[in-house]
Amino acid sequence: MKNVRIVMVGDVDAGKSTILGRMLVDLGLVTPTKLDELETSSAKRGVPIEYSFLLDAFQLERDQAITLDLSRIWVRTPQAEFVFVDAPGHRELIRNLLSGASEVDAAVMVVAADEGITQQTRRQALFLRWFGFGSVLVAVNKLDLASDPRATFEERAAQVRTFLDQLGMRPRAIVPVAARSGDNIVRTGPLTAWWDGPTLVDALGTLERASSQDDGPLRFVVQDVYRRDGKRLIAGRIESGTLVRGEHVTFWPLQTGARVVEISAWPHVLGSAGTDASIAVELDARVFVDRGAVGSRATDAPELGHVVQTTVVWLGADPVYAGEALRMRLGTREIPVTLQRIEEIVDPDTLEPREADVLRSGDVGVASLVARELIAADVNVPGSSIGRFVLVRGGAIVAGGRVDVVLGRARGEGATNVVAMTSSVERHERSARNGHTGGVFWLTGLPSAGKSTVAMAAQRMLFERGRHVYVLDGDTLRTSLNVDLGFSDEDRSENVRRTAAVAGVFADAGFIVICALISPFAADRDLARAAYPNAFHEIYVACDLQTAEKRDVKGHYERARRGELAHFTGVSSPYEVPAHPDFVVDTAVHRIEESASALLEYIETHVGRR
Amino acid sequence: MPGLDYLDELEARTIFILREAFSCVSPLAMLWSIGKDSTALLWMVRKAFVGEVPFPVVLLDTGMEFEEVYAFRDQLVAQWNLPAANELCPPESTVDPTLPPAARHAARKTAGLRSLIAREGYRGIILGIRRDEQAIRAKERIFSPRHADGSWDPRSQPPELWDYYSYDVPDGAHVRIHPLLHWTELDIWRYTLREQIPYVPLYLARKGKRFRSLGESNITFPIESDADTLEKIIAELEVTRDPERAGRAMDNESEDAFERLRTTGYM
Numbered sequence: 001m002k003n004v005r006i007v008m009v010g011d012v013d014a015g016k017s018t019i020l021g022r023m024l025v026d027l028g029l030v031t032p033t034k035l036d037e038l039e040t041s042s043a044k045r046g047v048p049i050e051y052s053f054l055l056d057a058f059q060l061e062r063d064q065a066i067t068l069d070l071s072r073i074w075v076r077t078p079q080a081e082f083v084f085v086d087a088p089g090h091r092e093l094i095r096n097l098l099s100g101a102s103e104v105d106a107a108v109m110v111v112a113a114d115e116g117i118t119q120q121t122r123r124q125a126l127f128l129r130w131f132g133f134g135s136v137l138v139a140v141n142k143l144d145l146a147s148d149p150r151a152t153f154e155e156r157a158a159q160v161r162t163f164l165d166q167l168g169m170r171p172r173a174i175v176p177v178a179a180r181s182g183d184n185i186v187r188t189g190p191l192t193a194w195w196d197g198p199t200l201v202d203a204l205g206t207l208e209r210a211s212s213q214d215d216g217p218l219r220f221v222v223q224d225v226y227r228r229d230g231k232r233l234i235a236g237r238i239e240s241g242t243l244v245r246g247e248h249v250t251f252w253p254l255q256t257g258a259r260v261v262e263i264s265a266w267p268h269v270l271g272s273a274g275t276d277a278s279i280a281v282e283l284d285a286r287v288f289v290d291r292g293a294v295g296s297r298a299t300d301a302p303e304l305g306h307v308v309q310t311t312v313v314w315l316g317a318d319p320v321y322a323g324e325a326l327r328m329r330l331g332t333r334e335i336p337v338t339l340q341r342i343e344e345i346v347d348p349d350t351l352e353p354r355e356a357d358v359l360r361s362g363d364v365g366v367a368s369l370v371a372r373e374l375i376a377a378d379v380n381v382p383g384s385s386i387g388r389f390v391l392v393r394g395g396a397i398v399a400g401g402r403v404d405v406v407l408g409r410a411r412g413e414g415a416t417n418v419v420a421m422t423s424s425v426e427r428h429e430r431s432a433r434n435g436h437t438g439g440v441f442w443l444t445g446l447p448s449a450g451k452s453t454v455a456m457a458a459q460r461m462l463f464e465r466g467r468h469v470y471v472l473d474g475d476t477l478r479t480s481l482n483v484d485l486g487f488s489d490e491d492r493s494e495n496v497r498r499t500a501a502v503a504g505v506f507a508d509a510g511f512i513v514i515c516a517l518i519s520p521f522a523a524d525r526d527l528a529r530a531a532y533p534n535a536f537h538e539i540y541v542a543c544d545l546q547t548a549e550k551r552d553v554k555g556h557y558e559r560a561r562r563g564e565l566a567h568f569t570g571v572s573s574p575y576e577v578p579a580h581p582d583f584v585v586d587t588a589v590h591r592i593e594e595s596a597s598a599l600l601e602y603i604e605t606h607v608g609r610r
Numbered sequence: 611m612p613g614l615d616y617l618d619e620l621e622a623r624t625i626f627i628l629r630e631a632f633s634c635v636s637p638l639a640m641l642w643s644i645g646k647d648s649t650a651l652l653w654m655v656r657k658a659f660v661g662e663v664p665f666p667v668v669l670l671d672t673g674m675e676f677e678e679v680y681a682f683r684d685q686l687v688a689q690w691n692l693p694a695a696n697e698l699c700p701p702e703s704t705v706d707p708t709l710p711p712a713a714r715h716a717a718r719k720t721a722g723l724r725s726l727i728a729r730e731g732y733r734g735i736i737l738g739i740r741r742d743e744q745a746i747r748a749k750e751r752i753f754s755p756r757h758a759d760g761s762w763d764p765r766s767q768p769p770e771l772w773d774y775y776s777y778d779v780p781d782g783a784h785v786r787i788h789p790l791l792h793w794t795e796l797d798i799w800r801y802t803l804r805e806q807i808p809y810v811p812l813y814l815a816r817k818g819k820r821f822r823s824l825g826e827s828n829i830t831f832p833i834e835s836d837a838d839t840l841e842k843i844i845a846e847l848e849v850t851r852d853p854e855r856a857g858r859a860m861d862n863e864s865e866d867a868f869e870r871l872r873t874t875g876y877m
Contacts, residue, residue, distance in 0.1 A: 030851065054745075102772045390772075395778030
C-alpha cells in the first residue's frame with residue numbers, strides 16, 4: 001500500500017507531537033514496555049505522561065518539551081498507512097519545517113484553542129501555500145482547557161475559515177480534539193460528545209497521495225553519464241511524463257537531440273518508463289549531453305531564458321540584497337546567478353505584499369535572478385524539479401524558490417508544434433561530393449583586432465582552392481537578420497545565438513563557415529558551439545587593447561572614449577578572453593597575411609584536407 | 611513500467627540519491643554491515659551504476675561479528691565481485707569508559723570509522739540507516755554534514771528542500787549519505803523477497819528464535835519467533851508492536867544512550 005505523507009504544522013506548543021503520540025497509543029501501536037518507559041521519562045521530568053516523548057527523542061527536546069527537528073513516524077490504521085512528518089513550530093526552525101513540507105502529499109495544521117491563529121501559524125500557512133498546497137486539514141486542539149469546548153471550537157473554526165480564505169486556501173475539514181485526554185483523535189470522547197463530524201483519524205483517511213505525473217510533459221533530468229561495455233548511458237530520473245524506447249528526445253538548454261535506443265533499469269531493459277523512474281538511456285547519436293541537461297519531447301519543451309522571476313523563501317542567517325552573486329541549483333544543474341531585483345515581500349501579518357529591498361530569514365518574496373548561461377525552466381509543471389530551486393551561498397543552501405516567469409528570451413507562442421525533420425541527404429554524402437567536411441570557425445576578439453580582415457583573406461584563399469566557404473560577418477548581419485538588436489548584454493547574446501544558428505545550417509549544408517563576431521561573453525560562445533557541436537572551432541583573434549585602439553578602423557574607440565558609445569567592448573563593456581580556444585591567431589605580432597595563412601592551414605586540417 | 615508500485619518508488623528514490631552522491635561527492639565509500647539493510651542497499655548500488663559498484667564497500671570490523679556474517683560476506687563478495695574492504699576497529703581500552711558497557715562496542719566502530727575517514731580522506735560515507743529504526747535516526751537528513759571529528763550537531767541541520775542536498779563540507783569534514791532513510795523494516799524485507807536478494811540466514815527462526823537486527827555477537831540477542839521464511843518474517847512484522855532494535859543492548863542501556871552514540875559519530 002502506498003502511504004500518504006503528511007506534514008504537521010502549527011505554533012510551538014500547539015500540541016503537534018502530543019497529537020501524534022496520543023494517536024500511536026490509542027491505535028494500540030505502542031507496546032506496554034514502551035509505555036512504561038514513557039512514564040519513567042515523564043516522571044523524571046516531573047510531568048504527567050508526556051505523549052510527545054514518543055517523537056521528541058532528543059534529551060534537549062524532552063527537557064524543554066519542544067520539537068527541534070523533523071521527525072518521521074509511520075502509522076498504520078485499519079484504513080490507511082501514513083508517514084507523518086512532525087515539524088517544529090519555532091520561527092528559528094523554519095528550515096526544518098520547510099524541509100518537511102517539501103516531501104509530503106498533505107498538511108495538517110494544529111491550532112491551540114486557547115491561542116487561536118498566531119503570527120507563526122500565519123507564516124506557516126503562507127509557506128504551505130507557497131509549496132502549492134490548496135487545502136489543509138485543521139485540528140483545533142486543547143479543548144480540555146476551554147470552559148465551553150463547543151463554543152470555543154466554533155469560534156476558532158470561524159477564525160480559521162476566514163484566515164484560510166484570505167490566503168486562497170480551503171480547509172479540508174476542521175476537527176475538534178483534545179490530545180492530552182485523547183478526545184476525538186481516534187475515538188470521540190466526553191469533551192467532544194456534541195460533535196457529529198469525523199475524528200481526526202477518520203478525516204486523515206480522506207487525504208490522498210499526490211497523483212502520478214505519467215500524463216504530464218516528459219522531463220528526464222540527467223544526473224550523470226556512465227560508460228559501460230562501450231555504451232554511453234545517460235543516467236537520470238523521469239520527473240514527469242513517460243519515456244518510450246525509440247522516441248526522439250531533445251536535451252535542454254543546449255537543444256541537442258537524439259533517439260533513445262535503450263532504456264536500462266539494470267538488470268532489465270524496458271520498453272518504456274514512467275514518472276519517478278530512475279533509469280539510464282542509450283542514444284543513437286553521440287550528441288553532447290551531461291549532468292544538468294533536461295530531456296523533453298521537441299513539442300513540449302521547457303522555457304528558455306536568461307532571467308527568471310521567482311518566489312523565494314530566504315533561509316540564510318544573513319540577509320540578502322539585490323546585486324549579490326549566488327549559485328542556483330535547478331534540477332541537477334548549478335548555475336551562477338545574480339539577484340537582480342527584489343520586487344516585494346509578503347507581510348506575514350496582513351498577508352499583503354509590500355515593497356522591500358532586502359530579504360531576511362523567513363521572508364517570502366518575489367525576486368528576479370539573472371544568469372549568463374541560458375536557463376531551461378518550467379513554470380507549473382507538477383513534479384518537475386526545473387520549476388523549483390535552491391540558492392547557495394558559500395556552499396550552504398540559503399533559500400528555496402519557485403520559478404514563476406521565464407524572461408530574457410521569450411520563445412513566445414511559436415515553436416511548440418515543431419518536430420525537426422531528418423534530412424534525405426546525409427552529411428557524409430555532402431562531404432564526399434565537396435571533397436571536404438563542413439564546419440564553423442568562430443573568430444572572436446576585440447573590435448579592430450582584425451577578425452573580418454583575416455576572415456576575408458582566408459575565405460579568398462580557400463575559395464581559390466575550390467572549397468565551399470562563406471564568411472558570416474557580425475556587422476553585416478546586423479544590417480539584415482539582426483537589424484532589431486542593439487548592444488545591451490541581452491541583445492549581444494541574441495546576436496550570437498542567431499548568427500550561430502545560421503552558421504550551423506551552412507555547416508550542415510557542407511560549407512566551411514567563418515564567423516567574425518566580437519562575441520565578448522564566454523557563455524554566449526559556448527552557446528554558439530552548441531548550435532553545431534560536432535565541428536565548432538573557437539578561434540581567438542588576439543590583439544592587445546592598445547594596438548586595436550591605435551588601429552581603430554571604424555573610429556569607434558575614439559567615440560567610445562568620448563563617451564558617445566555605451567556598451568563598447570574593451571572600453572565600456574567587458575571582453576572575456578577565451579580560456580581554452582581551439583586556435584589562436586595573434587594579429588598584434590603577425591601581419592594579416594601571416595595570420596590568414598595560419599588560419600587557412602588550421603581550417604584545411606579540420607575539414608579533412610590534410 | 612509506467613505506474614510505479616510502492617517498492618519501485620522507494621527504490622527509484624534511493625537510486626536517485628546514490629547517483630547524486632556519486633556525482634557530487636568524491637572520494638566516496640559505503641559502509642556495509644552485512645545486515646539486511648546495507649545488503650539491500652548494495653543491490654540498489656548495482657542498479658544505480660548499471661551493474662557496477664564504483665566505490666569501496668567497507669566493514670567496520672570489531673572481530674565480534676557472528677561467524678555466519680563473515681561467511682555470508684565472503685560468499686557475496688565473490689558472487690557480486692565487490693570492491694570490499696575491512697577496517698579493523700581499535701580495542702575497547704581506547705574508548706570512553708563512562709559509556710555503558712554495550713555502548714563501548716559501538717564506540718569502537720565510531721573510532722574505526724573516524725580513522726578510516728582520516729586515512730583515506732573520504733568526503734562522503736554512504737550508510738544504510740532508516741528513520742523508522744530509532745527515534746534519533748528519525749531526525750536525520752539524507753545528506754548529513756559532519757564535523758572533522760565525525761560529530762553530528764542535530765540542532766543545526768541544513769535545510770533539505772525537495773531533492774536538493776547539502777554536500778559541500780570543509781576539508782577534513784565529511785557528509786553522511788543515507789539513501790534508505792525513507793524505507794521501513796517491512797519495506798526492506800518485502801523488497802528483499804521480491805528482488806531475491808541474499809541475506810544472512812541468522813534472520814530466519816531456528817528453534818523458536820531469530821535475530822531481527824544484527825550487531826556484535828556478544829551484545830545482540832535473538833527474539834522469540836517461528837518465522838523461518840521471508841514470507842513469515844513479513845507476516846510477523848505486519849502485526850508486531852515491538853521495536854526492531856529491542857535485541858540491541860547498546861540502544862537500551864539508558865535513555866540517552868543512542869543519542870550520545872550518534873552525536874559523537876556513530877552510524
